[in-house]
Amino acid sequence: PYVNTKDILDKANKGYYAVPALNINNLEFLQAIIEAGVEENSPVIIETSEGAIKYAGDGDVQRGASLFVSMVRAFADNTDIPVSLHVDHGKSFKILMAAIKAGYSSIMIDASEYPFEKNIEETKKMVEIAHSVGVSVEAELGRLVGIEDNVMVQSHEAALVDPNEAKQFVEETGVDFLAPAIGTSHGAFKFKGEAKLDFNRLKKVKELTGLPLVLHGASSVPEEVKKLAEKYGADFRGAKGVPSDILTESVKYGINKVNTDTDLRMAFIASLREYLANNPGEFDPRKYFKTPKELVKNIIRERLRLLGCSNKA
Ligand SMILES: O=C(COP(=O)(O)O)NO
Numbered sequence: 001p002y003v004n005t006k007d008i009l010d011k012a013n014k015g016y017y018a019v020p021a022l023n024i025n026n027l028e029f030l031q032a033i034i035e036a037g038v039e040e041n042s043p044v045i046i047e048t049s050e051g052a053i054k055y056a057g058d059g060d061v062q063r064g065a066s067l068f069v070s071m072v073r074a075f076a077d078n079t080d081i082p083v084s085l086h087v088d089h090g091k092s093f094k095i096l097m098a099a100i101k102a103g104y105s106s107i108m109i110d111a112s113e114y115p116f117e118k119n120i121e122e123t124k125k126m127v128e129i130a131h132s133v134g135v136s137v138e139a140e141l142g143r144l145v146g147i148e149d150n151v152m153v154q155s156h157e158a159a160l161v162d163p164n165e166a167k168q169f170v171e172e173t174g175v176d177f178l179a180p181a182i183g184t185s186h187g188a189f190k191f192k193g194e195a196k197l198d199f200n201r202l203k204k205v206k207e208l209t210g211l212p213l214v215l216h217g218a219s220s221v222p223e224e225v226k227k228l229a230e231k232y233g234a235d236f237r238g239a240k241g242v243p244s245d246i247l248t249e250s251v252k253y254g255i256n257k258v259n260t261d262t263d264l265r266m267a268f269i270a271s272l273r274e275y276l277a278n279n280p281g282e283f284d285p286r287k288y289f290k291t292p293k294e295l296v297k298n299i300i301r302e303r304l305r306l307l308g309c310s311n312k313a
């Protein structure tokens with residue numbers, strides 16, 4: 001069934017497990033996600049960035065949002081696993097309202113680049129609107145280093161979450177789930193040196209808020225995917241993600257939603273490169289998209305098991 005993201009995350013919070021939030025821009029990634037969720041009997045959270053909504057509607061954001069709701073509901077209304085649809089990194093009031101109007105389960109209002117008080121003000125406004133029509137809300141505190149969907153956040157601006165601010169933020173905004181910045185960043189090039197997250201801050205934010213918490217920039221960049229892509233001409237030198245053991249540790253300390261976009265993209269392109277290199281005469285998309293979808297599904301299945309949400313549908 002099509003559910004509210006809050007329902008999925010409140011269960012995960014109580015059950016001490018996490019659910020991946022998986023970004024899509026087209027049909028093929030959605031098919032892979034649903035198939036993996038059904039095979040693992042796991043809830044799944046589908047999310048779309050503002051760029052995805054513009055892409056799907058060719059710039060018409062209401063059309064883009066409505067298209068994604070129709071696509072996701074076509075699967076969700078016909079399967080036994082809980083499925084929700086979420087706006088990732090919402091910053092535009094117009095896009096957030098289009099998504100609410102279209103029937104999204106939840107939205108993220110990302111006002112994390114503003115000063116604390118303005119983040120509270122922006123988030124509070126969207127919470128009031130979203131809650132009035134039963135839509136749940138995610139917000140972000142602290143700033144991620146890295147490329148946030150083509151917006152480069154200078155590393156000197158990166159500020160990890162202040163746990164005491166988190167308590168005040170949650171109380172004043174009424175937000176349903178929170179993304180505390182604890183050292184991850186978006187994209188495939190996350191750590192200069194060794195991967196390290198600030199688990200002390202994470203534990204404090206959990207103690208002080210009790211809310212389901214979100215890890216952004218959680219892709220692992222699996223070595224075998226990187227190697228496959230590079231074997232067929234990709235240049236992913238320096239790509240490095242969040243190792244699996246650090247992901248499981250973050251779940252132990254209170255993460256319940258694990259945003260995963262880069263791993264799906266890398267898997268798809270690695271397998272597509274391999275297929276095209278080995279099938280130079282092929283031009284049927286049902287053929288050349290098939291094995292990429294399979295690899296994406298396998299990556300997702302592994303992630304569902306790692307996060308502990310298999311058989312939690
Ligand atoms: O945080 C993410 C995705 O992060 P990755 O680039 O690590 O997949 N989306 O909001």
Ligand SMILES: [Ca+2]
Nearest residue numbers: 110112140144
């Ligand atoms: Ca942000």
Ligand code: NA
Nearest residue numbers: 087088089108
């Ligand atoms: Na999000």
Ligand SMILES: [Zn+2]
Nearest residue numbers: 186216217259
């Ligand atoms: Zn993110």
